[in-house]
Amino acid sequence: MNEVLIIGTVALDTIETPFGKVYKTLGGSATYASFAASFFSKPALISVVGNDFPKGHIKLMKRRVDLDGLKIVGKTFQWEGFYEYDMNEAKTRKTELNSLENFKVEVPKKYKSIKHVFLANIDPEQQLETLRQMNKPEFIVLDTMNFWINNKKNALMDVIKKVDVLLLNDGEARQLFNTLNLVNAASRALKLGPMAVIIKKGEHGALLFTKNRHFNAPGYPLEKIVDPTGCGDSFGGAFIGYIAKTKDLSEKNFRKAIVYGSVIASYNAEGFGLNRLMGIKLKDIEGRYKEFHDIREF
Amino acid sequence: MNEVLIIGTVALDTIETPFGKVYKTLGGSATYASFAASFFSKPALISVVGNDFPKGHIKLMKRRVDLDGLKIVGKTFQWEGFYEYDMNEAKTRKTELNSLENFKVEVPKKYKSIKHVFLANIDPEQQLETLRQMNKPEFIVLDTMNFWINNKKNALMDVIKKVDVLLLNDGEARQLFNTLNLVNAASRALKLGPMAVIIKKGEHGALLFTKNRHFNAPGYPLEKIVDPTGCGDSFGGAFIGYIAKTKDLSEKNFRKAIVYGSVIASYNAEGFGLNRLMGIKLKDIEGRYKEFHDIREF
Numbered sequence: 207m208n209e210v211l212i213i214g215t216v217a218l219d220t221i222e223t224p225f226g227k228v229y230k231t232l233g234g235s236a237t238y239a240s241f242a243a244s245f246f247s248k249p250a251l252i253s254v255v256g257n258d259f260p261k262g263h264i265k266l267m268k269r270r271v272d273l274d275g276l277k278i279v280g281k282t283f284q285w286e287g288f289y290e291y292d293m294n295e296a297k298t299r300k301t302e303l304n305s306l307e308n309f310k311v312e313v314p315k316k317y318k319s320i321k322h323v324f325l326a327n328i329d330p331e332q333q334l335e336t337l338r339q340m341n342k343p344e345f346i347v348l349d350t351m352n353f354w355i356n357n358k359k360n361a362l363m364d365v366i367k368k369v370d371v372l373l374l375n376d377g378e379a380r381q382l383f384n385t386l387n388l389v390n391a392a393s394r395a396l397k398l399g400p401m402a403v404i405i406k407k408g409e410h411g412a413l414l415f416t417k418n419r420h421f422n423a424p425g426y427p428l429e430k431i432v433d434p435t436g437c438g439d440s441f442g443g444a445f446i447g448y449i450a451k452t453k454d455l456s457e458k459n460f461r462k463a464i465v466y467g468s469v470i471a472s473y474n475a476e477g478f479g480l481n482r483l484m485g486i487k488l489k490d491i492e493g494r495y496k497e498f499h500d501i502r503e504f
Numbered sequence: 505m506n507e508v509l510i511i512g513t514v515a516l517d518t519i520e521t522p523f524g525k526v527y528k529t530l531g532g533s534a535t536y537a538s539f540a541a542s543f544f545s546k547p548a549l550i551s552v553v554g555n556d557f558p559k560g561h562i563k564l565m566k567r568r569v570d571l572d573g574l575k576i577v578g579k580t581f582q583w584e585g586f587y588e589y590d591m592n593e594a595k596t597r598k599t600e601l602n603s604l605e606n607f608k609v610e611v612p613k614k615y616k617s618i619k620h621v622f623l624a625n626i627d628p629e630q631q632l633e634t635l636r637q638m639n640k641p642e643f644i645v646l647d648t649m650n651f652w653i654n655n656k657k658n659a660l661m662d663v664i665k666k667v668d669v670l671l672l673n674d675g676e677a678r679q680l681f682n683t684l685n686l687v688n689a690a691s692r693a694l695k696l697g698p699m700a701v702i703i704k705k706g707e708h709g710a711l712l713f714t715k716n717r718h719f720n721a722p723g724y725p726l727e728k729i730v731d732p733t734g735c736g737d738s739f740g741g742a743f744i745g746y747i748a749k750t751k752d753l754s755e756k757n758f759r760k761a762i763v764y765g766s767v768i769a770s771y772n773a774e775g776f777g778l779n780r781l782m783g784i785k786l787k788d789i790e791g792r793y794k795e796f797h798d799i800r801e802f
Contacts, residue, residue, distance in 0.1 A: 291684045292684055293684070386589045386590055386591070387726075387727060387728070387729070388707070388725075389725045389726065389727040390727055393727070407708065409686070410705065410708040410709075411708075411720070413725070415725075419798075420725050420799050421799055421800070421801075421802065422709070422722035422723065422725075422799045422800050423800075423802070424709075424720035424722070424800070425720065427686075427687045427711070427713075427718050427720075428685075428687060429685060429687045429688055429691070430685070431685070458802075461801070461802040462802055464802075465802050498802075499802075500717075501718050501719055501720045502719075502720060502800045502802075503719075503759070504719065504721070504756075504759035504760055504762075504763050504796075504797075
């Protein structure tokens, strides 16, 4: 049986950064998340693409991900964006929802008993619907983005109440909980139900808040960030992939999972799209994990 | 003999933050730095104040700091500033240089052989002059601010070449080395001569770069930042105070000194001006130092 279920988007991304431009490259929150999770566990994916979606992408994904939950209808979701010198913030040029617009989640029967679920960034109503169709998952992680905070806040708040771990980036945490102080934002989030809140801060690393403890994961010192697209998604995918592999829901193990998430995200940023992630091996991951230890020792 | 010489400003600060306002409170880079250093070493101070400078402040400072290098002439330097909700950035309402304007460093004879020197934030020409008058210090740390990058860049670059450790905040590092990437900025800084560069990132912690190694110190999770004024100065003061106490210039010891700097800076931010720092004891410092261990363990 598959160990992690991931629902989110699969997209064709056109991305421009100070280091170059790529056209209609394989992207989307579920794509990045499932690739990242696949280093640790076997992911199953729920999403939709169009008839225009290249067969090569399907083949590539199938090597790592169970695609029985991938619908093919209409035209693929497309995102076009760019980064200026401040690589922390993506700017959107164009979004074409296409087949994502009318997408309704249907969880294949064989996925319904998967114990680890990652609700990657997608419409919170589809995230809720996924949970409705699942049989009692043991561990649910939620990611989102500012678009849903602005446009579907009520549905998003409903999902937050049902999950074990909430992932947010720092800007989203500040916006959603109406405070600039991330410690405050996290403590408000914890009151809604999740046992843990993880705040992703890009180059500044990630913070884990649980009821009584706090963990601060360093950022990896990258001299060149080629393309940060998908870093948050791959962070989340690696996090739940590692949890599913180890089946240990302790705060201590969350810390390790966060560092693995940071390792994968740091590789992600080193190339356009999934290019860099496709080239790394487990020994690269373990090597960088050790470096994370070293940059934290005192 | 005194163990650390600190040159910088002594000021009367008027500060407004979302948590209140204080008028003409004791401030200045050398004041914060020497208070912070005093937890670890005996600091000697070089600066200038005016005849209006309250006797009570002198008395207070004398308990911790050797003031034989403090000139009294004219009117005290005054700074007025405020913080909006983003407590990372001070905004200046007014600066009155007063007696600082014509200040010329004269290092008292008894200070000339001090081995550890902190060039806290002040005109880089005064920092250079200090070094000229000293007998062969063993360890020199330099701090500065954007004002000097904008107005006296050449003099500042001259000082950088003469110091062992360069302290900068992230914005200054980006500005001075003309790159948004802090890893790049640090590697350019190291090429100028310092054996170490420390980039202070406020709530995001601090980074240490040396030739072959990198250390990432976490930020302390403060739920309420009352007043960040002087945090960078007290970070630097604690850093060199700890180095002077331990007389160990290894990279490993720099890491510890940075964490002590972070501990002191985190207390600094918990009250207006020096209020909180005046109330803490060595056991508070050690307690929080242990917490820093805990929040980065994995």
